Amino acid sequence: QVPLQHGAHRIGKRTDADMNRWRDYGLGEFIHMGLYSILGGDYNSMHYDGAAEWIRSWNKLPHEVYDNLYKKFDPKNFDPEVWARMAKNMGVRYVTITTKHHDGFCLWPSKYTDFNITKTPYKKDMIGPLVKAFDQAGIDVYLYFSVMDWHQADWRYDLKTVADSVAFNRFKTFTKNQLTELLTLYPQTKGLWFDGTWDNSWKKSGAFSDSLDQYLKKIHPGLIIGSRLRADDYGNRHFDANGHLMGDYEQGWERKIPSDYTATRGNDWDCIMTIPQNGWGYSKTWMGHWKTPYELIEMLAKCVSLDGNFVVNFGPKGDGTFRKKELQTADSIGAWMKVNHEAIYNAGYLNWTKQDWGYYTRSRKDGKIYMIVFNVPINGALKVSPAKKEHIKKAYLLQDNKTLHVEALDGNDVFIQLEQKNQQEPFVIVLETGQGGQAVEGENKHV
Numbered sequence: 001q002v003p004l005q006h007g008a009h010r011i012g013k014r015t016d017a018d019m020n021r022w023r024d025y026g027l028g029e030f031i032h033m034g035l036y037s038i039l040g041g042d043y044n045s046m047h048y049d050g051a052a053e054w055i056r057s058w059n060k061l062p063h064e065v066y067d068n069l070y071k072k073f074d075p076k077n078f079d080p081e082v083w084a085r086m087a088k089n090m091g092v093r094y095v096t097i098t099t100k101h102h103d104g105f106c107l108w109p110s111k112y113t114d115f116n117i118t119k120t121p122y123k124k125d126m127i128g129p130l131v132k133a134f135d136q137a138g139i140d141v142y143l144y145f146s147v148m149d150w151h152q153a154d155w156r157y158d159l160k161t162v163a164d165s166v167a168f169n170r171f172k173t174f175t176k177n178q179l180t181e182l183l184t185l186y187p188q189t190k191g192l193w194f195d196g197t198w199d200n201s202w203k204k205s206g207a208f209s210d211s212l213d214q215y216l217k218k219i220h221p222g223l224i225i226g227s228r229l230r231a232d233d234y235g236n237r238h239f240d241a242n243g244h245l246m247g248d249y250e251q252g253w254e255r256k257i258p259s260d261y262t263a264t265r266g267n268d269w270d271c272i273m274t275i276p277q278n279g280w281g282y283s284k285t286w287m288g289h290w291k292t293p294y295e296l297i298e299m300l301a302k303c304v305s306l307d308g309n310f311v312v313n314f315g316p317k318g319d320g321t322f323r324k325k326e327l328q329t330a331d332s333i334g335a336w337m338k339v340n341h342e343a344i345y346n347a348g349y350l351n352w353t354k355q356d357w358g359y360y361t362r363s364r365k366d367g368k369i370y371m372i373v374f375n376v377p378i379n380g381a382l383k384v385s386p387a388k389k390e391h392i393k394k395a396y397l398l399q400d401n402k403t404l405h406v407e408a409l410d411g412n413d414v415f416i417q418l419e420q421k422n423q424q425e426p427f428v429i430v431l432e433t434g435q436g437g438q439a440v441e442g443e444n445k446h447v
């Protein structure tokens with residue numbers, strides 16, 4: 001064990017009520033809205049092929065052109081109730097909204113910089129109405145905040161000179177002030193989602209990141225902060241020099257999902273995912289493959305089966321509306337969740353052997369076991385190998401309670417026989433199990 005002042009202060013999961021609520025979310029939504037939403041990845045009829053919210057870093061776009069976009073920022077058709085209803089219908093239980101991305105533009109009336117929404121034609125605060133609308137819809141709100149701030153003269157990528165450190169100390173104070181402002185203006189906020197913390201300047205500020213984390217939780221008890229905020233004494237991020245997670249959950253799964261349970265290291269975690277291949281802010285022309293609702297539902301099932309949450313990102317247009325394909329995606333996921341949410345909400349990992357047909361989840365409320373089926377075998381027989389002392393007593397379709405035939409195999413394995421094999425979308429089977437005792441009777445019991 002390396003002695004650390006600013007490594008993990010808690011070993012193992014955080015288990016208070018706020019964190020237990022976070023663990024049970026299952027499905028979430030991310031929203032990226034900012035000046036970049038105006039351009040949609042294009043400038044001067046050229047298309048930037050990077051992530052649209054990074055267009056300011058494109059050498060074909062002069063910084064002062066980008067930074068003057070605030071003069072055009074006017075989401076005329078923005079309606080927080082519409083955003084909240086879309087999320088509610090999709091079945092999400094938490095939403096993370098960008099308050100300030102790397103470009104430094106603030107969607108709230110910050111008194112620490114004029115580069116904020118009150119100086120735009122729109123003038124009004126967007127964060128307050130969104131927090132209120134989501135909160136009233138029963139959706140927990142988290143605020144995305146980029147530490148890296150390209151607009152602030154005191155931002156530094158590295159600390160090479162005394163002057164760098166003097167400037168960066170001013171920057172740290174600015175950052176702490178803005179975060180205090182956000183938590184004071186929007187007390188319903190359940191957590192902060194930090195980004196832009198990979199540069200050397202921040203890696204050398206482990207002590208500050210630790211004291212900031214503790215300060216924010218002191219002024220906002222219960223606040224949830226992932227592992228992307230802190231650096232330890234040696235600049236390690238997410239996991240300290242002793243391999244312990246620094247944060248309330250692992251926040252590294254961006255556009256990727258753990259391969260198996262081992263890869264989660266037993267921590268809480270969530271995966272944030274773009275619907276296109278990459279790109280978080282609105283892009284007029286989507287590059288590459290647009291994930292279907294089927295693919296997103298399979299990612300959701302996989303995340304929950306590995307004790308994580310799954311968060312789908314949306315990038316509204318500069319006028320404050322969502323593109324049609326995003327609305328359709330939210331609708332399709334919502335339709336599936338209406339029927340199958342029992343297998344997703346308050347559910348998590350089950351230590352049974354993974355089978356080809358799909359994923360197991362187990363309810364944290366009543367221990368019920370769910371099979372989320374994506375691949376039906378040609379013979380319609382779904383293999384289930386319960387853990388040693390667990391036996392399948394009954395199997396039925398969640399959508400219509402139809403009991404399915406269970407055939408005992410060797411040991412306490414079973415085949416669950418599907419009567420029809422032409423399902424058009426993923427479906428859920430509920431398993432009722434008994435500890436010990438007699439397995440389900442099978443006609444041709446193998447001896």
Ligand SMILES: COc1ccc([C@@H]2N[C@@H](C)[C@@H](O)[C@H]2O)cc1
Pocket residue numbers: 051053054195254272280
């Ligand atoms: C590969 O480097 C990056 C840096 C920043 C990001 C930002 N994190 C996501 C949550 C988006 O905000 C993206 O701009 C993504 C990849």
